[in-house]
Amino acid sequence: MNSAEQISTAIQSLQLSLGPHNSSEIRIGEGILKLLPEWLPKDSADPHVVLVADAFLSAQAEALQAAFLAQGWRADLIQVPVSEAFKDLEKLMPLYGQLLEAKTHRRSWLLALGGGVIGDAAGFLAASYMRGIRWVSLPSTLLAQVDSGLGGKTGVNHPAGKNLIGAFHQPRWVLCDSALLNSLPARDVVSGLGEMLKYGLIYDAAFFDWLMAHLQDLQALDTDCLVAAIGRCVDFKLQAVAADERDESGVREILNFGHTVGHALESLIDYGYYRHGEAVILGMWAAIEISARSGLLAESCAKELQNSLEKLKLPPIPEIITDNAIWAKLRYDKKAEGSSLRLILLKNLGQPVVVKDTPVTLIREAIQALLKRFQAL
Numbered sequence: 001m002n003s004a005e006q007i008s009t010a011i012q013s014l015q016l017s018l019g020p021h022n023s024s025e026i027r028i029g030e031g032i033l034k035l036l037p038e039w040l041p042k043d044s045a046d047p048h049v050v051l052v053a054d055a056f057l058s059a060q061a062e063a064l065q066a067a068f069l070a071q072g073w074r075a076d077l078i079q080v081p082v083s084e085a086f087k088d089l090e091k092l093m094p095l096y097g098q099l100l101e102a103k104t105h106r107r108s109w110l111l112a113l114g115g116g117v118i119g120d121a122a123g124f125l126a127a128s129y130m131r132g133i134r135w136v137s138l139p140s141t142l143l144a145q146v147d148s149g150l151g152g153k154t155g156v157n158h159p160a161g162k163n164l165i166g167a168f169h170q171p172r173w174v175l176c177d178s179a180l181l182n183s184l185p186a187r188d189v190v191s192g193l194g195e196m197l198k199y200g201l202i203y204d205a206a207f208f209d210w211l212m213a214h215l216q217d218l219q220a221l222d223t224d225c226l227v228a229a230i231g232r233c234v235d236f237k238l239q240a241v242a243a244d245e246r247d248e249s250g251v252r253e254i255l256n257f258g259h260t261v262g263h264a265l266e267s268l269i270d271y272g273y274y275r276h277g278e279a280v281i282l283g284m285w286a287a288i289e290i291s292a293r294s295g296l297l298a299e300s301c302a303k304e305l306q307n308s309l310e311k312l313k314l315p316p317i318p319e320i321i322t323d324n325a326i327w328a329k330l331r332y333d334k335k336a337e338g339s340s341l342r343l344i345l346l347k348n349l350g351q352p353v354v355v356k357d358t359p360v361t362l363i364r365e366a367i368q369a370l371l372k373r374f375q376a377l
């Protein structure tokens with residue numbers, strides 16, 4: 001019996017096929033991280049991995065390094081303290097030097113162990129080092145396992161805005177190990193749940209209801225529930241990426257549901273106050289409000305969905321945030337992108353629609369409703 005069989009009979013296996021050199025193997029399960037040295041092809045004269053890891057996960061990173069060494073690989077470990085500030089070209093510069101020092105070559109594998117920050121930054125390192133080397137995404141937050149760790153969007157921030165410098169570079173492997181989530185703070189669990197609920201809202205009413213029915217189990221990090229739900233979310237994300245890898249045809253755009261107002265809140269209140277998924281929950285609440293006020297979504301349905309979202313514990317929106325500030329931010333961002341304000345709204349649970357010309361007054365009223373509901377929690 002090999003160790004894969006010992007660990008679990010319930011390892012889910014999915015693929016993303018975008019061409020011969022642009023495909024990902026995805027595995028989801030409990031305790032699967034240690035299997036990576038068995039799965040990764042040793043296809044070079046100098047089998048070498050370099051692990052870039054969130055310093056918070058040093059125990060897991062060192063164990064993984066040891067597992068590679070034990071299987072005859074050369075294995076280097078770079079640990080970095082993580083905050084959004086790490087997504088910065090200046091912070092990455094020394095890491096290129098460390099890759100060179102470790103004699104990282106065109107057939108080395110870069111392994112990124114951490115949440116969305118490590119995935120984005122180390123993925124970009126892999127995309128740009130020697131014009132691109134292969135990388136493996138090892139997402140360690142719920143948000144990263146259901147969303148950011150898949151799909152190949154890598155990059156760093158610029159003072160002018162988030163994720164303005166980057167590249168599409170698919171990880172060849174993605175391992176979503178639910179055991180990594182055991183240490184996750186409650187707020188990061190809610191943040192991941194936000195993105196999971198998003199898939200239900202835009203794609204699948206039954207999945208949304210299932211998530212709401214299992215909210216307590218998921219928040220208690222029940223393994224069976226988590227693995228099942230992560231697998232479903234990964235499948236939704238892979239389908240969108242397979243249909244529209246580069247975010248060009250509009251399919252992947254739907255994944256931005258809740259992100260217009262969510263991003264505005266994140267940037268107005270200092271990145272760090274809200275976890276990404278928390279801001280997305282507020283953004284989805286606002287999008288549902290706009291959908292109802294536009295006459296697209298039945299009011300009773302909107303109320304029910306908003307009540308569901310309100311079951312998740314969120315920090316209040318600070319009093320200094322005004323509807324003027326949010327509106328100005330929405331307008332500024334769209335101008336900077338050279339696009340009009342396109343909103344992703346709902347016609348029904350699981351039925352999104354992209355709307356271009358929503359009246360300004362209607363959007364502003366919805367933002368006021370959001371502030372009224374979430375400023376004094």
Ligand SMILES: NC(=O)c1ccc[n+]([C@@H]2O[C@H](COP(=O)([O-])OP(=O)(O)OC[C@H]3O[C@@H](n4cnc5c(N)ncnc54)[C@H](O)[C@@H]3O)[C@@H](O)[C@H]2O)c1
Pocket residue numbers: 054056082083084087114115116117118120140141143144147148149150151152153154162163180181182183184185188191275276
């Ligand atoms: N590339 C994409 O498609 C995409 C999509 C969504 C978000 N993102 C990006 O992802 C980032 C947010 O991701 P995130 O929420 O995972 O943030 P993160 O990487 O900052 O992780 C959140 C916190 O959890 C800690 N942490 C990580 N794993 C842990 C674990 N197993 N146990 C305990 N603590 C752990 C981290 O040290 C950090 O303090 C943002 O930069 C966002 O722009 C990217």
Ligand SMILES: [Zn+2]
Pocket residue numbers: 147195259276280
């Ligand atoms: Zn998101």
